[in-house]
Amino acid sequence: MDKVPVRRVKRPALGASTAAAVAPTDYRSTLLLGSVFVIATCGLIYELIAGTLASYLLGDSVLQFSTIIGAYLFAMGIGSWLSRYLGGSLLRWFIQLEILVGLVGGFSAPLLFLVFEHVSSFRLILYALVGLTGVLVGLEIPLLMRILEGRFEFKDLVSRVFTFDYIGALLASLVFPLVLVPQLGLIRTSLLCGALNVVVAGIALYRFPETRPFRRSMGGALVASLLALAVAFGFAERLQAYTEGLAFQDQVIYTKTTPYQRLVLTKNQRELRLFLNGNLQFSSADEYRYHEALVHPVMQALPQARRVLVLGGGDGLAVRELLKYPQLQHIDLVDLDAGMTQLFQHNQMLLELNHRSLLNPKVRVINADAYQWVRQDSSRYDCIIVDFPDPGNYSIGKLYSAAFYRALEQRLAPGGWAVVQSTSPYVARRSFWCVAHTLEAAGFTALPYHCYVPSFGEWGFVLAGRNRHWRPDAGPLPPGLRYVTPATIRAMRFFPPDMSEVPTEINQLNNQALVRYFEEDWGPYVH
């Protein structure tokens, strides 16, 4: 390659301000500066992809992000240092480099997804890939600066290259979370950026006369790379589903990362399952048991109910049960995660499951923090359904506190009743009774009950009202229920000895007794 005739760039004498000696800006220089912008954008996106993937697959996002960024930047440093050893036709090096970055960076996300389940030392591959990408990306800017060296005065060169570099970084940091990940997902984002790098190589190859001698050979490599990336892009959907499926047994039919959690839907011949951050939320095979048990014992006792509040339950399945009572006029559903409620308002399969409940004109969906909302709202409800995640951390634990239940009581109309999903009285016996006792401490009459949901096991609920006027056969049940009957309700109120009441502390904001019980109760089952 030393034989390739390249226009030698003249280096201005050190310290001399020789603007006249510097070639004026031509359109090729502009092209190269444009490519700085693309390169910077892609370079940062590879880093963000690796960080996101690592935190998603390995957990502990802060640690993963920090170490990935550190490793990546360090590798970039190595790349920058290595750039001094590249000589001869710099443009040729640059084109080769762009094709290589396009392939390595572009295939990084699909490769990491694929190897995650099969390789014991996933971390090693992750960091090797991050290191390799970093080295290659680190070579880019120094190389480009050397190519542009003679075309600008040094101060202009530095100023322009870095300006485009940083603007590219800004663009990447904005489009990655706002556009690319939501629209394309990680795998296709990665492949798209790879293709952009190859396109940069292509433009350089066909716009610079110096590249003529090697256009043909490199053009072939370039087209092959672009083709490979495009094919992978086409199969990305299936690839993503396949890789998720490895972790979830059944076929993954939908995944979505919201600001709060990762939603995964899986399906086999028999059932549809929803996982939130890997925890099963429901199985379509038996969710009717859970949701009938959650809704009907309280609703049958309130034949006059008009207004209902649902806290949590963004899947709309509790609302589906509620809508079986034609006397209801208004249902407010408060769920933090708009990603969740939108999914259950738009996905055809899920709309079939929840009977389009969240699209019903009687239903108002509010995406808000439940605690704040309950404290700030001023309306009253005849019935309140509390369907929060289990109290697995201190933030959620506050939603099971006596203070929260007192705030909830402010939202309950005279004669109204609430029902609270309160984890498994079999597995987490103290946790379950702690919820019941906390409701009592908040001034409610608490009526605990439980049912069996095959995919969950024994599950518990607590009815909470200001009086004891609750009967298991107070009013008519809607037709077509598969689980709940007056006899079922009576049976659900009975607790056999292995689930019967145990003394517990009251869950207060300043003791978080429930979170501690829950940790101890579930500990043996998860570890």
Add this chain to the structure above:
Amino acid sequence: MPSSRRHFLQRAALGGAGLLLAPLAGLHSCAPGSSRSHISGSLHGANRATGHLLRDPASLPAPTRTEAVEVLIVGGGVAGLTARRELARLGLRPEQVLLVELDEQPGGNSRAGRNAVSAYPWGAHYLPVPDPRNHELLAFLAEAGILTGTDAASGLPIYNEYYLCHDPEERLFIKGHWQNGLVPELGVPPAEKAQLARFFALIDELRQTVGTDGRDAFRIPVDESSCDEQFRHLDEQPFAAWLDAQGFTGSHLRWYLDYSCRDDYGAPAAQVSAWAGLHYFAARKGRAHNANGADVLTWPAGNGFLVEQLRAQAPSPIRPNTVAFALHATPTGLAADCYNVATRQTVRVAARQVIMATPSFITERLLASLPAAAYRPLPVHRAPWVVVNLTVEGLPQGPGQPLSWDNVLFGTDSVGYVDAGHQSLSLTDAGPRVVTWYRPLSAPNPEAARRQAYQTSYDDWVRQALAELETAHHGLTAQVLRADVWVWGHGMVAPTPGFVWGPARAAAARPWQNQLFFAHTDLSGISIFEEGFHQGQRAARQVLAARSTGLA
């Protein structure tokens, strides 16, 4: 290139939050090229420039007009604000009382700040659940909505649950692990555990002990404590010497006791008296229907919340940015020249009575032109402090108990940090938060420590704070969006041996000629909210008593 690109990455990705942060006095940046180069923020000192005007009052302009009030309060810390509130409760009309404060806002050591992420404390940040016998304090808390009722059965106060510190309250980073609570447990040898148990058994006993005068041996306020010689003699020796003599020598116990003294007094056990060291523990007699004596009340703004409540509970004017100087006697009372830093004008305020709610070193300067009898010197050992408020994108956690309200690192110079977002009720745990890191600059010679503190750069403070926090939170530096620093040159009084029960303290609190009154925690020897509140109340009542004597 990589470091500048990294800088850009953080600015671009996290800058959104940074841009919204309220602009504060003088933006400083960390050293370029360091791992902290992306960090910037403000550097405050408890208005040193304004305060130091007092060193040369002759340079301040002469008054252009004269105002008259009944009572002038100099100093807007907790004591001054409490006096203002109490005077209103005792019937003084708003126009009869004026409070002047040197700083741009009142609060003293309980000041607070706020940015787009959270409110945060600049100093004192909690109030222990009070002794229910402290009726005046309870009345204030009830008026502020902090105390919400009384349990009919037990007669004990019920506190607002949103203000009682939520669980998990405290954790200690020791041997690479976060343990629950601040008393070292992890890896503590059995012999030392026995010492810890013996110490706390002794404290339990002292908490119950009553002197021959019928008063509790240890009580808040200090002035309610027993005067018995058997307790008072504890004030004559250093806490450390007393601990040695009692065989409390275990390194973990001694670290914990040093930590406690530094936390409340800014000075280690070797510098405070044994009486004060024991008072820290044995005077905590809080009881409540829905909390226990170890619980505390706290807010994102720390005691800035209480300051705001005190301020709101009285209508008389507060004049900030105002330095009172040249107090002098007039035929009808006293007058103070008050220089406003913002308008650069001096107003002479004539008052029948003046309450000096200022630290002793300020009081001494202000009263220089009064007869010598007006001021009884009160030499105070006062350590400088540095407080760093870090706005962070996240807080990388180590193993053990999750992020708590108070987070202390065993064996460090600081007294740890508090999480301003701890009382949040939001489910969204992630996202930026503010943590407040405290470090008393305890030294046998506070003067030298203060000089050194004023010479330390913004970058050095941030470096020191992060170097310590990184040991428990690897990767924290990269998460910092902003670091704001406050250097308290004259922190708070340390109850050195002989201070609390010595003659100077009692003498300094005595009013002069029914005209001059004193209210400050310097006069308690212990700088906590309850004492500031007590001092303010006492002075306001003395003023009222003097007024009724004068009328009679």
